[in-house]
Amino acid sequence: MTQSFHPPQRILLGPGPSDVSPRVLEAMGRPTIGHLDPVFVAMMDELKCLLQYAFRTRNELTLPVSAPGSAGMETAFVNLVEPGDSVIVCQNGVFGLRMQENVERCGATAVIVKDEWGQPVDPNKLEDTLKAHPEARTVAFVQSETSTGVESDTRALVEIAHKHDCLAIVDAVTALGGTPVETDDWKIDAIYAGSQKCLSCTPGLAPVSFSEAAAERIRKRRHKVQSWFLDLNLVMAYWGQGAKRSYHHTAPINALYGLHEALVILEEEGIEHAWARHRRNHTALRDGLEAMGLRFLVEPAHRLPQLNAVRVPEGVDEAAVRAALLNDYGIEIGAGLGPLAGKIWRIGLMGHASNQRNVYILLSALEHILGRQGVALERGVALAAAQKRYAQDS
């Protein structure tokens, strides 16, 4: 007979999921009610407002897709791209590759703008590509590359897209709630995120928001959206107006309780304060890691404070370090992906997990484990550097 599952208590400092607040976990355990219950429908309206707050938008078409971040990406592409379209896809990591997969599976052509992994998207390359491809209707890029910890300049890239009459699709999976995302101010047309990064909800939901221009394109499509489940024309009949709501699919009720609570917490803190907190903890972690002699993959100007990609020192067994962190300390950090596999660690300080305690625990544990692996370190130097930074920043 199978036994109930009791997970260990981890500290989640990888690329996501991040630690979830007990308040969110508690909310998810509240009694399930129906997806058409008037009380639930009122909660959905609140949730929509809270998502507008997080995305900094007034977009009517703002809602959580009932599936993980990857489905948020797919929602953007299947709704905005039609067969035969040309889509400019900027690639500087795993998620740009996935965008290309999405475009091609929509029967469209992906024109690739390539940058090195660890570099931001180069606006000049995008501009040149758009000049060479006047037929393009859409530009897609990743604001916050979870595979490398690099941030691209969304405002600049969207501006270039618009100059060439393209709509801009922005991947903000790791950004939302941790670093500025200004959907309206930057004039983003379609944006998607994940629940399990800086919002610190459990994985499984993908907040999305679409501008009026994007909504207009969706309404005027020549072909039906290839996914019935992700067709926003249908989804909106459920998430749209309170009174006229009609059944599309059964919403993931308890997961939405959790996201609601996660966003209530964000609103209580104030989103600018959350951004500042992510930056403050990153800076202290950075000083500690650098005091240990570790080096970042990404140049300072383009680093995501919530996702620290750190080079594995020569001669260190990177998988053994991650295993020791997990087994001896219950701390999860992430490995490198693709060409960066074995070369970097990805240390997340996201959402609820971005706090001073975790910075100290991680630095102490890492120093101890690297020392055991024969890396010569002056004991306590990392912690001292982080403490000094906190003192300076307070």
Next chain:
Amino acid sequence: MTQSFHPPQRILLGPGPSDVSPRVLEAMGRPTIGHLDPVFVAMMDELKCLLQYAFRTRNELTLPVSAPGSAGMETAFVNLVEPGDSVIVCQNGVFGLRMQENVERCGATAVIVKDEWGQPVDPNKLEDTLKAHPEARTVAFVQSETSTGVESDTRALVEIAHKHDCLAIVDAVTALGGTPVETDDWKIDAIYAGSQKCLSCTPGLAPVSFSEAAAERIRKRRHKVQSWFLDLNLVMAYWGQGAKRSYHHTAPINALYGLHEALVILEEEGIEHAWARHRRNHTALRDGLEAMGLRFLVEPAHRLPQLNAVRVPEGVDEAAVRAALLNDYGIEIGAGLGPLAGKIWRIGLMGHASNQRNVYILLSALEHILGRQGVALERGVALAAAQKRYAQDS
């Protein structure tokens, strides 16, 4: 400032979600761990075995899709259907219509076998249609039509499909855990369900299972699966072998804790006992409803015990009855859909909610509310009929 959301305590006797056991809710509130954590990966292996138990199958390709039942349906179609295919779709309710949408959005042709809403799929019509369409490669039908409460004969329909060299896709969303689903014995090729019906987990996950013949067709596809998120070739890299697991999308960790616990409960009870319980409570409810003079939409031989479609009596305001049940008693039942809107109620006795207490509460409340609406009823007659049935069956 937005306040935390505290749902009321309902009794969910509609077409799903059904009441969720406190054990499942508690499991969902346990600490989130990483989707690549070895402890989580071991839980996934258990979950797969538990799903094989529920589906009565040894199919290797058995897993929970990270999205609601509708995405389970879409998983079956986008993986098994290729552009230009002919697919026979049996329609006798809402979900057959949705199957047609799925087929057409795959660039295939849907050949429709129509039966009245409330009737099961007619095997003779399917056979005739297959004779007229030798080009068809796939047959799809709904075993348990949630919009009407009718059960079709899966064993017979799959046999006919195979005789004509078609694979059979079966919708068992409302069936799984409530009425027999014999995936291997009936030689089903692709089957999907929902977490929120007779499994009594929260909504948001879609258990699926594919036969070796179906897996073979997926491996040999001429076109890529149009959905990246639902492409089983990719999903299996994550749900496949314990050691070689690779990242596809971030699994909905806490929702999977809940499904694991719901299936542990099913295994503890024993699935045949769960089927018998659903039948026993249905029979008592039926006797009570009939004693009140209410009539079923579906003939006895084809009724789903877990979903009772009851005709609204002449002159009764059906929406007012549902509102009174919800507001005065906290009981949710479902309305009719499509051509049955306003004509039936859908009373679910699913999973954790299929129990004697709920039968008594619903009959008492309904008798009281119908009496207020002027339906002449001898007081207590419904309850007495149900009690008598329980006494006979015990």
